[in-house]
Amino acid sequence: MSEIVMTAAPPSRVTLPRDALVMSARCLRLSARTIDALLTALLLPVILMLLFVYLFGGAIQTGTEYVTYVVPGVLLLCAGFGAATTAVSVSNDMTSGIIDRFRAMDISGTALLAGHVAASLVRNAISTTLVLGVAFLIGFRPSASLAGWLLAIGILLLFVLAMSWLSAAIGLLSGSPEAANGFTFLVMFLPYPSSAFVPIETMPSWLQGFARHQPVTPMIETIRGALLGTPIGNNAWLSVAWCAAIIAVSVVIAAVVFQRRTA
């Protein structure tokens, strides 16, 4: 071994944006190397869409081509699932030794979680593109304008952002990566009782109330409206409000829980 030479620490300054950037690069690299999770994140959405269109599609009457009806829902389902896996990666960090190193280096919890959320946004952008590509191949023909596309993409990104922050908070709250994994299933089932796959009118009346007022429905209606020209009404504003509220609550919960778990 050669002699150990020391380097003095640079003076400290505002570090949150830089730390968040370094953490984002780290989380993306880890995502790209977790092959099984990556394959699930990319392939499951495509498989689900094919399942809906070819397996259930024939039996469901929506008044339009089923592939056209269902794609907005599938996009949201996939985005929700993809974002929810953030809970697992956050929980992995919290239960491994690396969290101690970050804390002893005075890296804030917000920077660490922002890195996970940023990686989730990138992962989901890729899987959403993949799903859309396959959707086109099997006959999805939206009549959207550029503005419509921008609105749909904007709502999807906002939804991924909201679900990623919520998942990050859940990841902090759950005691183990396995428990965090349970959350991803919960999120995956949330779009089912909504207008994602079947018209709400076809559901039993006790479920209709929930389906109409749960956060996924206005988002699906907005994306559907943006891509297919169905009426949007106040659904766009409702979606933004839901996402903003979820983000605000999750960021606060995450900050508090991070403080407490690491005290």
Place this chain on the structure above:
Amino acid sequence: MTIPLAISATSLTKSYREHQVVRGIDLRVTPGSVFALLGPNGAGKTTTVRILATLTRPTSGTALVAGHDIVDDPRGVRRSISVTGQYAALDDLQTGAENLRMIGRLAGLTAEQARQRAAELLTQFDLTEAAKRRVGTWSGGMRRRLDIAASLVVEPLIVFLDEPTTGLDPRSRLALWNVIAQLASAGITIFLTTQYLEEADRLAARVALIDGGRIVAEGTPAELKRRVGNSRLDLDLVSDDAFMSAIDRLGARATRTDRAALSISVPTDGSAAQVRALLDEIDPGNRLLSQFTVHTATLDDVFLSLTGRVGGQPEMERSNV
């Protein structure tokens, strides 16, 4: 003139629900020295390190680390220290170089500085060959070295090493001892915990023995060993009468007695003169002893003499009573 202490702790305690893990610890560590906290599993070593490194808040008590209060100014403490825990705090899915570059960036180096520093450290710690392999494929000793290297990306005033060599093979242990000795000669204050008397003896200027959440003894390794005797004389007696007669003669000097096995242990300095004198004293007629052996004093002996029981027992067995 008084030199400000690197670490000073007063009456630190830590409880998890009813279970008190640390029961009032006082410590003084002078700057630039190597200090070892020596004790068995469950003695409270890791908790003490975590408290001092601001990773856990103490239930009560105060401590200054590098002049900063651990409760009121944890950020000041964190700027002055680095911590290497028992479990490698690195990403298995990143390579050694990637891990070190990440730590460098988080420590405030530019991308180029971080790259250079990573390359330097990998060379200095003999890890260049593995630099491009993911850490998950490395051996335990290599990971431990990388972990310490990660703690040195920028210069800390105080380095905490929690059981740096536990679970390593002898060769890796020796390599790590070299690293630690080099850090010490670079003037860094080192606070390490260990279960091995030999390790504390070899590396530390001062050693505190911790047991059941309390410091039971503190001093230089030589002072501590003098208290237990450098060696232990084990005696096998021929009969129960012989055993009782030896016990009578030795009194409190016998640190371990086993009547069923007819064996007695006595601390000694290991010199031929003292061993011969002890044997003559116990067995003047050369009839009572069947065998004797001389062992180098172990952690068990230190604990036995200081706490009256074997040190290596897991904490859980005692706390469940």
